[in-house]
Amino acid sequence: MPVRGAVMLHVLNHISKKRHRVLKNNERLAKAVSSPPEDVQDQGFTRPSVLILVPFRSFALRWVAALTSHTPPPSYQIENHARFQTEYGLPPGAVDKLSEAAPGVYPKDHVEMFKGNVDDSFRLGIKVTRKSVKLFSEFYSCDVIIASPLGLRMSIEKEKNADFLSSIEVVIADQLDAMTMQNWDHVQFAFSNLNQMPKNSHDTDFSRIKPWILDGNGDFLRQTVLFTAYETPETRALFNKSLKNVAGKIRTEHFWPPLQVPEGVEPSFIRFDCLSPKDELDKRFDHFTKHLFPSVMKSAVQSANTVVFVPSSFDFIRVQNHFRSLVGTTHTVLSEYSSNQDISRARQAFFAGNKSFLLVSERFHFFRRYKIRGIRNLIFYGPPDHPQFFSEFLSFPFLDDGVDASDVTCRVLYSKYDFFRMERIVGTNEAVAMVSAI
Template identity: 70%
Template sequence: MDPEDANTPTTRLLTLLNVSALKSRKRPTEDPLPREKLNKRKALAFTAHPLQPEPEPSEFQNGAVSQLGGDPDAAEQEIDGHKGDQNDIAGEPIPPPHDQHFGPNPEILTEHSRTAVDQKQWKSHREKIGKLNAVASLLFDLSLQKTRVKKSTVLERLLNPFEARQAKQLAEHARIQDDLLSVLSAHLDVYHTCVSLEHHQCIREVITLHALDHVTKKRRRVLKNNDRISYAKSTSSDPPEDVQDQGFTRPSVLFLLPLRSSALAWLNALTTHTPSPSFQIENHTRFLGEYGLPPDALDKLATAPPGTYPPDHVEMFKGNVDDNFRLGIKMTRKSVKLFSDFYNCDLILASPLGLRMSIEKQKSSDFLSSIEILVIDQMNALTMQNWEHFVLSHLNKMPKESHDADFSRIKPWYLDGFSSYLRQSILLSPFEMSETRSLYNTSLKNVAGKIRVEKSWPALHVPEGIDHTFLTFDCLSPREEADKRFSYFTTQLLPKVLKSAVQSANTVVFIPSSFDFIRVHNYFRRMSGISFTVLSEYSSNQDIARARQAFFSGKQAFLLISERFHFYRRYKIRGIRNILFYGPPTHPQFFSEFLTYPFLDEGVDPSDVTCRVACCRYDWFKLERMLGSRGVKEVLNE
């Protein structure tokens, strides 16, 4: 063998398979030759019946029963088994939707479906899903009605307490949860672009219910097969072969979150589904100490009088705002074990930065090789962080090491490298951005399909009488957008402002992109005769105080502000009379906020304030949130 070939992923995988087979004295599971089943149990026939409710659990045929819990050797276990569907014409049991998608042989995973996904042959249309306005993208069917399932597919011991809590909350929240759960249970990818502050908590609860249901069903299957194997050994009978129930590693659910306070909110939502008196949350005190605020700390945002800070800012930054964290959670029937090792946990809560540092430290991302459900929350906040920290390229890759995996029990589509075609991704954001739409279009490959929840945006309310103008420039390619915008600003917009004695003073330049901010800052530094100061996310408290005072007093005519600075600090700037938006802000409320800041000073008339916004066709999402879904078409003439 060529020494270079020995290091290829395929060669390493085949070596691991052969070593595992020798250890267990079994042939590798990918044996191409058909073999007759040695066990007397019939293999499940995986046919597509997405509306079929999950069969009720029953005792095993051989009398050996188990209970769901944590590890296969744990004492705390729960009965797992499935009755055959008596209405099935073929006489074979119909698997529940979960097994149809994540079972060892899902019918939707074919060479044709994988090719269709790779070539982006989606068939898209708009569809109403209860209260949700969605754009459905499917491969072979233009109706979601055949893929949506009822929430009764959720395990009864999880569903009943959930429905009891639903009865006590607002009817609107319950409808949103039911509509979303019907799509999640069909294992479609979901891109929710209008998660409001009022609905965020109820959406978290329904997603954690779905994640916990997934982990529970997966562990049930593993424990059931453990009992079947043990029974075969105890009776000296032929061992079962239809036991492919695992991935390369144990973690199957990943939550990507921006801040530790977000992790605290998601864990609280997760534990609402485990309310039994005997239930324990291990290491909970340590978790509260590391992910909450110290007991003697005062949260200025949470304790401030209403109206002091914008509601979205309070919701985002109250509590612990550290963006470097990673937490493994192991689920058992009677406990949630926090701070579990990544290779011994079921769920991972982490920030992109925390995962990236963990991958760099371990020099391996094998713990992400078997993620089956991915949840990314508050994507608007993640885009304000370093987008390069995103670790999606590390998901569902072939592991570098075996990690004591039993390859005879790994699902075939993991061994074939097709797990990314079955991973369910759930993206949540209060609004849509070009980065997140690109992620939705290019990185989601679920052959079951995907939907995008959208809304019709109303126009923002701004103070009347202000002269605000949207100035468009031509741009034919997104690759040219940055250069075209800079050229328009420096040759068209800024020179006209400098010619006016009124508009060349008390002027704020708001710059959404950090890269553009550095470029414009350098341009101002090279120009002579312009006094300016800056506020960026890297400004210290002393720098901020000096810049605000210099601008308010008129010592500095221009103030350059980055959107990241305003996102994290949210200062009210006084002394503004003229506003130049280098580009529309990503967060629409920032536009209306800056138009109200001039009136912090006494005696300011709306006619004294001017506003100019430079924009192009690639600012559609941003302009839609500012001008409304109808107004954006008029500005861009489309």
């Protein structure tokens, strides 16, 4: 991605200019013995000034590659590079099924997201000097921190302070969409710990600290860059609330065209009304259990070979409990916590028709991307965040032989708070009309 290269160039520029200024002031201070200069406030409480948040180790690898592409070997030395490659790449001898597979076996976006090392708990300090880039540098003497939200949180909780985040000037969050699939709480935790007053002094020279950082206004002069494939209410809230740069903020608007679905299949979108986002969860559940589901159960055809796709993990548990309490229906589940054995058993039972309902969570599909066979009916408890999941599920019935488009039904439950998701499925124009219709 050329964007990474450009961003890294900006980061390097920021760090080296800052470093240059500090060194120059050091020199001035050393020379002036009698009357030291006063205008030397050029640092933060701690040295790290750039934070890069990424979901997996493989992305850390890509960001570091982008960094080192600007620091070519003869003039720069990369320290600990071999260790970095072994820890952040795949273990020797391991075969990456995703990148080795023939094109078309796995969806392209899945390969892009999950190829390489997908460990999600790590943090890495990088120290940049005039002649070298030192990976695995100690946190308080590094310039750039690359970490996953989880790795950052673990390190903050272990040290019982977030002092190393007190003077961050540039934050780059890559693949926010993947982070919403991980644990959004960790992302919020990381952002809430940025630019806070540190608890310890860490041998800081207090006469060198920039005045706005002393005043606790670091938030307002921090640059934040968020990259995401699509927006969710969470990422928009982060944009609205955590980005306070006095220079202002911008975001790109994306216009979504309507999604291509297999010909002949007519998804029916069922809207339920709800006035406050607080009630949304309950209203959705009510509508599902009282209206949508009973009408499905009336039909013998629709109450078999049916997949219930649930985007949120919280809703998933609730729906699963509801199915458990029902008498006379059989169901099985595929969630992100299912073991490989559970998965194959569930798929088998569903395909064979032994279980009439299959509950699938969005995270399961995000992390595993199985093709599920034997689907005739689809119920989306809510529209999925990933638009491609919608078209994928709609195309799954046609994996089996002799399925006609008229055999397939699809229902999608939505409310006006699903605007972002609906937009990606039915297109921006249509979504505006659908959520505003009374």
